[in-house]
Amino acid sequence: MNQKTIRAELEDYLKRNYISINQFAEASGVNSGTLSNIINGNRSISMLQLDRITEGIGLVEGSFYDLYIEDCFNHQPLNWRRLRPLLYRCAELDKLDCIGRLVGMMTDNLAYTPLLFDIAEDLFKQGKCTAAALLFEKVAESEKYQHSERLALCQYRIFTLTMFEENEVKLRAAVQFEGFVKRLDEMDQLDALKDLANTYLSLQRRDKVEKFAKEMGHIATIHYKYRNKQTKIKRLHKDPKMPLFVYILYAHILCSSVCVERGDYDLGLHYVSLYSDMSWVREDTEEAHRLMNQCKMWAKANSYLIRLMKGEFELLPEYVDYIEQYEEEILLALFMILQIANRNQFNVDDMLLRFEHQIPEFKARQGEEGRYTPLVIEDRYAHFMAELTLYYMNRGEYEKGMNYMLEGLESALKINSRVCIIRFVGLFEQFRYAASQESQMLYKHLISNVQNNNLAVSNLLIMESDSDNYTYS
Template sequence: MKITSIRGYLEDFLKKKGATINQFSEISGVNSGTISNIINGNRPIAMQQLDRITDGMGLAQGTFYDLYVEECFLQSSPNWRRIRPFIYRCVELDKLECIQRVVGIMMDNLSYTNALFDTAEDFFKQGKHAAAVMLYESVVESEKYQHSERLALCQYRLFTIALGDDQDLNLRTAVQFEGFVDRLDEVDQLDALKDLANTYISLRRWEKVEQLAKEMGNKASIQYKHRYEEARKEELHKEPSMPLFSYILYSHVLCSSVCDERGDYDQALYYVSLYSDMSWVQEDTQEALQLMNQCKGWAKANTYLYKLMKGDIEVLPEYVAYIEQQEDEILPALFKIIQAANLYQFNVDDMLLHFEKGISSYRDRHEEVGTYNRQVIADRYAHFMAEVAFYYLSRKKYDIGINCILESLESSVKINCESCIIRCVGLFEQFRYATSFESQTEYQKLISEVQRHNEKKNGFASGNI
């Protein structure tokens, strides 16, 4: 006869081993009276008791969790005191499918929504994102018709967790979340706008970056005025993740970057002047002073940069000397220098050789660098290598240039950066006559990866390109 209960497995174990309840009590550390009541069906099994019984039977932890869901949550009324430790234990043992089943049961009773949200927040803070996503999604489902702050916060968390290497997916995730920003707490809105703006930077959606940056700056300015400048100062009910002034300054930084992308360097320098002036800042914490110094550094670097992009090549030595001391800014700075070199036809061979080690270190960066999230870093590296490729090809250094194309294309395929893929393909085809057989083989391999991704994206399989 097939055994269908934990009690049945325990009875069968004792019978096969010829062990008494008292003997098993010694082995498992569970009181003999408790074991007797469990076997007789007079007492539900607590989480800790289940794990001890499992150990006593010499089985892997979590062996009976599927049955536990059936017996304790499906066949009887769910109890949060029993559910909570079970969910946490499932996370420890990576038994996420059990969590999914329990959450599905709980959502029949909306009174559990608060508890599920609080647990999701705890998992999010601990970095246990897979479990957090399940709980956030259940809260979203239960509150999808409500205009609630909690619903918006769940969407914010899901947006943060979902960001990854696939830029198509990042775009869909950003668009889905954007409509919930205004429902967030006014302090959380600042971080949400900052995170969205950074995402759109990596997607090169500059109009969206500008819109979000200005919105963040305006909201932060209003909150700053309420807190520090009005006759009746108001305390914020919660603190933002950064000092309040930094959101205002960062909005100017983002706007200067947008102007840079548009080639409007005079307007970019105007925004630099805005985040250079910090005479109005009233925060004086160590963190505030550190951020102010960071902004001063950006202002100095970007003043050199925008003058260079306007054609003032004489600032290049000062600019290079400055960025040498700013490790996090080397790649963004070099990208713009190469752009200027391609635009104004000046030689930077020695500089590229000098920074070779720093450039290669960016390829495998997976963590945030300064204010740049990993999506921005990956995007900048792919575009940087394409710019370097054009630089070398223009100087008839074909072997180096082709290698840079392949490096850029490989990085672009990883993050599904369509604009950079198109540029790499154009450059490779333009200079195909100068490529080796090995380079053409590697190129075709990468193009096949692009094809496979497009087939998966479009939901069908096609022939060769």
């Protein structure tokens, strides 16, 4: 019995199917002489030849990769010219076990570490995130005693790849990455600090948001002043992803958000004034003006919101007129208005009637290109539905409120937002007496998904969750 190798498998296939080498060469596109030398063990197999042989035999792509690793690398010196294309092909086919085997062979030799890092970076840019994450983890493991910038970049990429995971995963990754930020180049630090601040914002960790926002603003301010003074000197640093002035403005936006959530409205307005004044910005490009105009819009909108939160309710019509010009911001604006109305028990029926035709469009718009990702839109839509439910329930319009509640619960389940799920379960239990038989049946069907997602129902059956932590900016 032949040892199980690619050569033996090919030879056995030809014999079983009474196919000559010439016939197989014609079917596979591999030269007959090359095939003969491969079968006789006189020639190694390239990746292209391996894929063509696999297809010629009628097997799924990558079926021979485990054998290929065994044939070419287990008992022979490693060859980067073969390893590199195989790693890329394994990433394309999502053959993570094969990548793990290959990298395990290579990480004993530190000379391969920078080469693996370069492939991981390339795969990351191509969007092959799972394979990239595996390589970054292996490189980080081999570099853990080196205290290098490459190690910090690996940790940054690993953190970045968890930003759309569940909150527990995001929190662990953020905490782990914090210790590596200062090892990055300062231009990379700006984006890393922005990503950490945004992650902690989504996790409702206000202290962390403020800390990293201020660090980001401090670094950006130093470099902005330096670059404007040294315009004729060759730059020593690479550019960050956004213009430097944007990091300064965004730091003020984040700090303003934190202040408002703490109830310090006056300090929040102070930060708004800082990112509304852009007289110091020197950039004069079309993109710079677009970004500055966007910040000015946020500043005006958030100034209205903070003053509404302070009790200046007479500004509501003026704010609604202003925000109606900006379609992407309407959903968030309505959410904030409803939150203020529910907190202060005042009537916004006219406003809801004004935007009634747009409410169903908010969810449908999630597939469109824009400033917000589909996940962000779905999350905001679920939060909005919770406030809308509470508004109508408090006004005794139970049927309308129950419809919005069930729709919102469905959205919350879709994105597995535990905060929203808890909120909707609490609302349903609070107003169960007003639910029709049909609504109770639909609720029971939806809540079964909570149990299937291993969320403890006993932890969900609470009357209300703290929705005040939803950011306004």
